[in-house]
Amino acid sequence: MPEKDSSVAKNTVALVTGATGAIGKAIARQLAAKPGWNVVLVCRNGDKGSAAVKEIVESTRNANVRLEIVDLSRRASIEALAARWQGPLHVLINNAGITPKRRQETPEGIELQFATNVLGYFWMIKAFQPILGASAAARIVNVASYWAGDLDLSDLEFKTRPYRNGEAYRQSKQANRMLTVAFADRLTPFGITVNACHPGDVSSTLSNNLGFAGHDTPDDAARTPVWLATDPVGGKVSGKFFEGMRQVPCAFASDRKSIQALYAACEAYE
Numbered sequence: 001m002p003e004k005d006s007s008v009a010k011n012t013v014a015l016v017t018g019a020t021g022a023i024g025k026a027i028a029r030q031l032a033a034k035p036g037w038n039v040v041l042v043c044r045n046g047d048k049g050s051a052a053v054k055e056i057v058e059s060t061r062n063a064n065v066r067l068e069i070v071d072l073s074r075r076a077s078i079e080a081l082a083a084r085w086q087g088p089l090h091v092l093i094n095n096a097g098i099t100p101k102r103r104q105e106t107p108e109g110i111e112l113q114f115a116t117n118v119l120g121y122f123w124m125i126k127a128f129q130p131i132l133g134a135s136a137a138a139r140i141v142n143v144a145s146y147w148a149g150d151l152d153l154s155d156l157e158f159k160t161r162p163y164r165n166g167e168a169y170r171q172s173k174q175a176n177r178m179l180t181v182a183f184a185d186r187l188t189p190f191g192i193t194v195n196a197c198h199p200g201d202v203s204s205t206l207s208n209n210l211g212f213a214g215h216d217t218p219d220d221a222a223r224t225p226v227w228l229a230t231d232p233v234g235g236k237v238s239g240k241f242f243e244g245m246r247q248v249p250c251a252f253a254s255d256r257k258s259i260q261a262l263y264a265a266c267e268a269y270e
Contacts, residue, residue: 013089013135014229015040017072017124018096020048022204023143026222027093028065029056031229038064042081042096044071072096072120073106075270082127088135091229092128094121095143097172099209103163110269111157113165117172118156118179122266125183125194133190137235140187141228142180142196146243148173148252153261166210175262177241178252182263184239193238196250197224 014031018024019041032039039056043049049067056065071077097117104112110119121142132138150170155161158168180196187194200221201207202214227245228234241250252259 011036011038012091013038013040013087014091014093015042015068015089015128016093016095017042017070017120019043020045020052021095021097021206022202022218023199023221023225024095025052025056026218027095027225027229028052029059030219030222030226031091032056032060032062032065034230037062040066040068042068042070042072044069072124073110073112073115074108075119075123078120078123078127082131085128085131089128089131090135090137091139091141092124092132093141093143093225093229094124094176095225096120097143097169097206099165099169099206101165101209103158111159111163111168113168113172114157117169118175119266119269121176122179123270125187126270129187129190129192132192133187138192139229139234140183140192140194141225141234142176142194143199143225144176144180144196144241145169145173146198148177151175151178151252151258151262153258153265156265169206169210174252177250178255178259178262179266180241181239181250181253182259188238193235195228195234195238195240195242197228197242199223199225 016028019028020043028039031037046069053065053067070081106115150167151174177196184194200216202216202218202221207214224245240247
């Protein structure tokens with residue numbers, strides 16, 4: 001394959017999931033502040049989403065910011081978004097995450113944190129692959145975490161294990177990092193790079209549910225995801241993990257057997 005142009009396209013269109021959360025809104029605002037960027041905020045709550053759009057437009061003076069209401073825990077809602085999408089998509093930032101304190105299920109019977117934090121990323125990438133592939137220098141940024149582990153391929157939904165939201169969150173972030181490698185293998189030939197990152201530790205609903213307050217500002221936490229979305233490095237490498245705007249080794253990237261097993265397990269939900 002010829003060497004791809006890693007520069008960011010003019011009139012770049014970016015989609016940010018979880019865009020009303022502390023980190024997601026900061027990511028969307030930083031992107032909207034860049035000349036020529038069109039930013040789509042994806043969230044579940046229309047009132048919060050509309051308020052976030054208004055805030056970002058006013059602070060950046062960029063009128064090219066809009067809202068899409070999507071339930072990222074449900075494949076049909078994601079596929080409906082992709083079906084009504086018009087035009088290109090150059091940057092997909094999977095950021096949405098939840099940490100419910102008790103085990104819950106979607107209407108389809110899938111454990112809610114796994115459905116949102118893992119399958120939501122998986123389904124967004126699968127649904128938007130044709131659109132990203134038809135767009136110039138497309139990138140996917142998966143917001144993961146350095147706090148990752150506890151993956152149990154035999155019990156992804158905590159049907160036999162006791163549900164603890166911290167353990168479920170760590171599993172989801174390990175899965176995000178492993179699926180980044182799986183998708184990089186599959187999408188790089190189509191000109192789409194896929195990378196993951198740890199953003200930063202902020203005080204948010206997500207972190208508070210886990211018992212943490214965080215020490216970073218939302219803008220600090222957004223810096224690495226935005227850097228991967230906009231800097232040439234995000235278009236040159238794929239399947240890598242980043243912290244503090246630098247590539248670091250990923251403890252889960254070399255377990256190819258488990259990576260493929262996780263991908264197959266997620267695909268089975270389709």
